[in-house]
Amino acid sequence: MACRLMRAADEELPALLAAASEAKQRFKPGIITYSRKVFLPLTNLCRDYCGYCTFRRDPGQAGAHTMTPEEVLQVARTGEKLGCTEALFSLGDKPELAFPEMRESLRRLGYNSTLHYLEAMCELVLRETSLLPHPNPGLLSAEWIARLAAVSPSMGLMLETTSRSVLEPGAAHDGAPDKVPAKRLRTIEEAGKQGVPFTTGLLIGIGETVEDRVDTLLAIRDLHRRYGHIQEVIVQNFRTKPDIPMRDWPEPTRGEMLRTVAVARLLMPEVNIQAPPNLSAPYYDELLGAGINDWGGVSPLTPDFINPEKPWPHLEQLQLRTESKGYRLRQRLPVYPEFIPRVLARSGWLAEKTRTAADDQGYARSLT
Numbered sequence: 001m002a003c004r005l006m007r008a009a010d011e012e013l014p015a016l017l018a019a020a021s022e023a024k025q026r027f028k029p030g031i032i033t034y035s036r037k038v039f040l041p042l043t044n045l046c047r048d049y050c051g052y053c054t055f056r057r058d059p060g061q062a063g064a065h066t067m068t069p070e071e072v073l074q075v076a077r078t079g080e081k082l083g084c085t086e087a088l089f090s091l092g093d094k095p096e097l098a099f100p101e102m103r104e105s106l107r108r109l110g111y112n113s114t115l116h117y118l119e120a121m122c123e124l125v126l127r128e129t130s131l132l133p134h135p136n137p138g139l140l141s142a143e144w145i146a147r148l149a150a151v152s153p154s155m156g157l158m159l160e161t162t163s164r165s166v167l168e169p170g171a172a173h174d175g176a177p178d179k180v181p182a183k184r185l186r187t188i189e190e191a192g193k194q195g196v197p198f199t200t201g202l203l204i205g206i207g208e209t210v211e212d213r214v215d216t217l218l219a220i221r222d223l224h225r226r227y228g229h230i231q232e233v234i235v236q237n238f239r240t241k242p243d244i245p246m247r248d249w250p251e252p253t254r255g256e257m258l259r260t261v262a263v264a265r266l267l268m269p270e271v272n273i274q275a276p277p278n279l280s281a282p283y284y285d286e287l288l289g290a291g292i293n294d295w296g297g298v299s300p301l302t303p304d305f306i307n308p309e310k311p312w313p314h315l316e317q318l319q320l321r322t323e324s325k326g327y328r329l330r331q332r333l334p335v336y337p338e339f340i341p342r343v344l345a346r347s348g349w350l351a352e353k354t355r356t357a358a359d360d361q362g363y364a365r366s367l368t
């Protein structure tokens with residue numbers, strides 16, 4: 001059935017979108033959320049080589065960088081002044097296993113591994129600012145999930161796809177040992193066993209089939225049914241760039257994106273479904289009619305951040321376009337309102353910081 005809906009003919013699309021929109025309204029009526037975040041690319045060195053990645057660098061390559069603690073704090077403090085509540089740590093997967101240069105950087109910083117450094121930087125941000133960390137460090141063991149959960153209320157790992165064919169020579173995940181679906185499912189499952197609010201999602205248009213997209217959604221749903229910990233499913237679309245190995249690949253169409261979002265909503269009517277607006281510009285507001293209830297992270301410190309007196313031109317646009325479709329835009333924390341009680345149930349300062357950041361409904365206290 002879900003595969004049939006993914007292939008809905010154009011004349012069937014309005015009915016599919018209407019069903020998805022109604023499901024969204026039953027789940028979270030009238031509200032679309034977003035998270036004001038700062039982006040902290042702790043290191044862009046990565047041992048994987050995904051064919052679509054514009055983020056990763058090898059040591060010595062132009063733009064290769066590992067942030068210092070001072071840089072982390074400076075970005076976090078700037079974001080704090082601009083009303084951000086999330087510190088999103090994005091980084092390559094275990095670069096020290098591939099690169100002696102990263103081992104040397106970590107040694108100079110005083111850490112045994114990238115994850116040790118990440119843990120310390122989450123703790124630094126938590127201690128020194130009002131931001132809540134949300135790390136995305138790649139595959140994690142049970143021990144590391146527990147350690148990072150002590151310094152961040154939520155974390156994430158994109159499942160991307162359950163397709164194994166994208167691991168084949170010349171395919172998107174050829175050269176990406178950390179993208180083996182079974183390994184990623186194991187991390188997400190372990191987070192579930194530990195009750196950690198978890199963000200995951202799929203990436204469409206990287207060589208998977210429509211059946212693979214449904215299979216990926218069902219795998220996420222299955223884990224959520226068992227552990228109840230999936231706080232958000234991101235539906236991300238591949239966008240081509242001139243300098244990536246997959247530069248000649250076709251991008252998924254608008255219709256594919258709308259169908260995937262709608263099917264995700266119908267398969268998981270009570271899970272937050274997010275799609276990044278920038279990857280569907282200029283037509284992103286159509287996603288509101290396909291059942292999303294969240295725009296993801298919006299940052300004031302983006303390249304289009306020019307005027308500090310008016311730091312949110314893209315947020316104003318987002319608000320206007322969200323309101324024009326009849327929804328109210330609300331700022332959330334990296335951990336969604338319905339998952340806040342489980343963070344508050346933990347003892348210690350993470351619970352205290354989260355309590356301070358949240359309003360009585362679990363949204364961000366610093367509302368616009």
Ligand code: SF4
Pocket residue numbers: 046047048049050053054055056091092093176178
């Ligand atoms: S794992 Fe893949 S997508 Fe992520 S940083 Fe590394 S190369 Fe890029």
